[in-house]
Amino acid sequence: MKQKQGGNDDDAPRCPPHPGFVGGLCFLCGEKEETERGAPGVAVGHETMKQGGDGDGNDDEARCVKEEDTEGGSPGAAVGHGMMKEEGDDHGNDDAPRCPPHPEFVLGLCYRCGATEEDAGGSASGITVANIDEAQVLPALAAATSIASPSDMATLKRERKLILVLDLDHTLLNSTRLQDLSAQEQRNGFTPYTGDELHMELFRLEYSDNVRMLVKLRPFVRGFLEQASSMFEMHVYTLGRQGYAKSVIDLLDPDGVYFGGRFVSRKESTQRDMKSLDVIPDADPAAVVILDDTDGAWPGHQDNLILMDRYHYFASTCRKFGYDIPSLAEQGRDEREQDCSLAVVLGVLERIHKAFFDGDRADVRDVIREVRRQVLSECTVVFSYLEEYMEDFPEDTLMRTLAERLGAACQKDVDETVTHVVAEDPGTQKAQWAREHGKFLVNPEWIKAVSFRWRRVDERGFPVTARES
Secondary structure, eight states: OEEOTTOOOTTSOOSSSOOOEETTEETTTOOBGGGSSOOSEEEETTEEEETTOOSSOOTTSOOSOOOOOOTTOSSOBOSTTOOBOOOOSTTSOTTOOOSSSOOOEETTEETTTOOBHHHHTSOOSOEEGGGOOTTTSTTGGGGGOOOOOOOOHHHHHHTTOEEEEEOOBTTTEEEEEGGGOOHHHHHTTOOTTOOOBGGGTEEEEESSSSOEEEEEEOTTHHHHHHHHTTTEEEEEEOSSOHHHHHHHHHHHOTTSSSSTTOEEOTTTOSSSSOOOGGGSTTOOGGGEEEEESOGGGOTTOGGGEEEOOOOOOSHHHHHHTTOOSOOHHHHTOOOOGGGSHHHHHHHHHHHHHHHHHHTTOSOHHHHHHHHHHTTTTTOEEEEESSSTTTTTOGGGSHHHHHHHHTTOEEESSOOTTOOEEEESOTTSHHHHHHHHTTOEEEOTHHHHHHHHHTSOOOGGGSOOOOOOO
C-alpha cells in the first residue's frame, strides 16, 4: 500500500513512529524532528521491522542492515552456465519495486537510489511503505547511491572509452564460507583459522560470528583492471548482497580509482535472478560490453555479453554448479597469470575497443559479433551424435549454434570441405571418416574452449576416446 504525503488513506500506516530524519524533517511524513526523536522501527504493512536486531544478539530477527550473504548463496543452482537462483531483498520481498520510478525525493535525492531530482525529471507521487528496506532508511542514504549513471556518451567517446559491466563471483574472484572448505582443502592448509595471505591474493572476511569467508582474487585481476580502465568506464553488477559487494570491491579497488562507487547489487537489481542495463541509468547498450560467467543472467543483452569461464578455486563452487572435478585449492595450484582467463579476455576487449573506435562504429554489439565470427571463420564443422536427435536435426543443438557464432560453417554431412568432426564416440561413421581422411576429430569441449579463448586452440588436447561402459 502507498502513503502519499498529504493523502488520507485511512488504512495506510502513519507517522509516528518516524523511520528517519533528513535536515530535521521525517522523510516519510515531513514532520520536524522535534516531534519525536528518532524511531524504533519502520512500519512494514501491519508489522514493524526492527533496525539492527532485537538488542539481544538474535540474528534471526528481521533487520535493516543484514548484508552477509554472497552471490550464489541461494540454495538452487543449475549445472554449467545456467542461471543460479538468488534470494529476494533482505526481507524476502522478491517483487519489491525498484528505481525508476523514484518513490520520493529528500533534499533533492531519491531516498531509494540516490538519483537527483533534476536528473530524474521531477518527484514521485508517494512512498511505498510496504517495501521500505535498509537502502531507504536514513542515515543509510549514502550507502544507497551505488547506482551511478555512466559519463555521457560524448565525454566517453572523446576519451575513447566504452562502458564495461563486470560480474564479481566466479569472474573476478571466488569466495567460500569457512565451514564449506573440503577435507582436501583443509589438508592443503585452508582452515577455519586461515587469515589474509597477500602473496596469494587470499583474504578473510567476517560479517558476524556466523559468517566467515575466504575470498580468492583471480590471477591477473589487478593488471586486468588497470589496463581495462584505460579503455572502459567500469561498473560492477552482482546478484550478491550489497554489503558483500562493497567488501570485495574494496579488496579489488581500495582507492576507488577503477569503479568510483559504480556498482549494482541484488538490492538495486530490477529482477530477482537476472540482470539488465535498465538499472544503470543512461547506459546505452550500443556502447556497453558485459563480462560475466553466467549467460542466463543477461537474457536481454546477449549481444553485449562476453562469457567467461568460471573461476573454480574453492570446492564449494564446484559442488554448487555440479562439476565433479577437484577445485584448484584441492589441487594446490592456480590459473597461470600469463595466459589465464582474464589475460585472454583483456586481449579480446582490446580488439573490440580498437575495432569500435578505429572503425568509427556506432554499435559495439556489431563489433562483438564480428570479432567473434573471425575465430573459426576458416573451419567447416560436422557433428556426430552429441545428442540423440542431432543426426536428424543438428541445427537445433546448442553446440552447433555456438560454432556458428564463432564463424564456423556447419553442415550435416561430411565431404572434402570439412575440417573438423565433433564427436563423443570414436566409433561413429563420421568419426571413422575423419580419421581416414586426415580431418580433425575433437570432442565437444574443443568448441567450448575456443569460445572462452576467442581463438582456435590446439585440437590435440581434445581427443575423442571410447566411452566408459
